[in-house]
Amino acid sequence: MTSSYSLATFRHQGKPTPVIEVGRRYWPISAVAPELIPEESPRGLMQLFDDWAQSHARLARLAARLASEGAPGEINAPRKLEDILAPLLYPNKLIMLGANYLDHMQQDAGVADFEKATKIPVLFMKPPTTAIVGSGASVPFPVQTKKFDWEIELAVVIGQRATRLTMENAMDCVAGYTIGIDLSARDWQFHDKHLVKFDLFGGKAFDSSNPLGPCVVPADQINGGDLQMTLKVNGEVKQHARTSLMIWSIPEQLVAITEHVTLEPGDIVMTGTPSGVGLKTGTFLNPGDRMDASIEGIGDLVVQVQA
Known part of the structure; x- marks a missing residue:
């Protein structure tokens, strides 16, 4: 039993x-x-x-x-919320998926339609030891930005070393799931001084940019491919979607990642965010704002921007 x-x-x-x-x-x-x-x-x-x-x-x-x-x-x-730390201190890698929900692409990025078979996932990384934080007033307001944005994401925890995965064996390396918030400095992500006006490092890899928690739930207890996820800012629902709306499924993501790097035990893969981010409406986080990120079967990650 x-x-x-x-x-x-x-x-x-x-x-x-x-x-x-x-x-x-x-x-x-x-x-x-x-x-x-x-x-x-x-x-x-x-x-x-x-x-x-x-x-x-x-x-x-x-x-x-x-x-x-x-x-x-x-x-x-x-x-105290501040005493609920990030569950993993710290993974070797924190790998991020961008542009991975169709509604996010359509509503927030203006991408009307595309042929998935001709595209590949957007991948990038954050530095785990400085980006990952836990619950509570764990996030200082970044002085370099005036457009501080939120993105709720299902985070996958890796349970074994894996390289060159296939669709048949990719899920074998998944140990569990937790909740992540990919905080973003939009004015640095899209900065006029950059030659290509796009920078995921400046826009997303800054200190305390990745709240994580409150716990890790084993993968055999929930279906990561179809979970309800909701993010509220100061009690107002901003994002509300199911993980089944991902463009690239969890196994497809893991296959794509391991074409480039070896996954190791404890690594975290953030799987992308649905529509409802502040970028679309020009509504951004301010000092003192509270984010409540919840995912079905996992719990609630409550984070406050320091005043």
């Missing part, structure tokens, strides 16, 4: 603590399965993805035991 579970990283007693969640109850993994993550492990949850198949099997059995019997060492969920 197994039970559903998720994985998170809390700030507990002043330090990052990998936890397992079962039925909205939380235990430090070092307290209930120290053989998986010892108390002083510097890699946190990343350690589980070195051999995800084995880790997942053991965690599923542990979750079943915790659901039926509980265990000593249980802790409360953090009272």
Whole structure:
């Protein structure tokens, strides 16, 4: 017998603590399965993805035991959002998909129609250790931009080393899913001083540009290809769509990525955003604004731009 579970990283007693969640109850993994993550492990949850198949099997059995019997060492969920850290600190790679929802292309980018068979996905990267942040007031307002925009995305967590994937085996390397927000400085993404007036590095790779969380849900517990996703700014719905609207599916993305780079355990792939970003309407984030990003089966990532 197994039970559903998720994985998170809390700030507990002043330090990052990998936890397992079962039925909205939380235990430090070092307290209930120290053989998986010892108390002083510097890699946190990343350690589980070195051999995800084995880790997942053991965690599923542990979750079943915790659901039926509980265990000593249980802790409360953090009272402060800032104590819900990004679950993975830090992946080796943070790979981004651009232009991957048809409604986003049609409504926000003005692309009326295209022949998918003649196109390839837009890929780029962010630096994980400086871009990834967790919940709460984790995002300073970037001084270099006046057009600070939001993009909710399903984030894929890789569970094994993979290169030259095929459509038949691509999903074998997916360990789980979490929620990401691809924050964007539109006036740097489209800057007149650039020779080609387009720069994904300046527009998207800045510090604290990629909130991630609140947890990782194993891939066999939800269907990443068809999940409801919603992003609100100050309580107003801005984006609302299903992941089934992706132009390139998750396996197609992984095949495309591994034509260029090898994926490693714990790597994150951000899968693109639907319509509803501020670029279309000229409505952008301000200091103090709150973003609530939710994806069905995963939870809610709540982030505030620092005032």
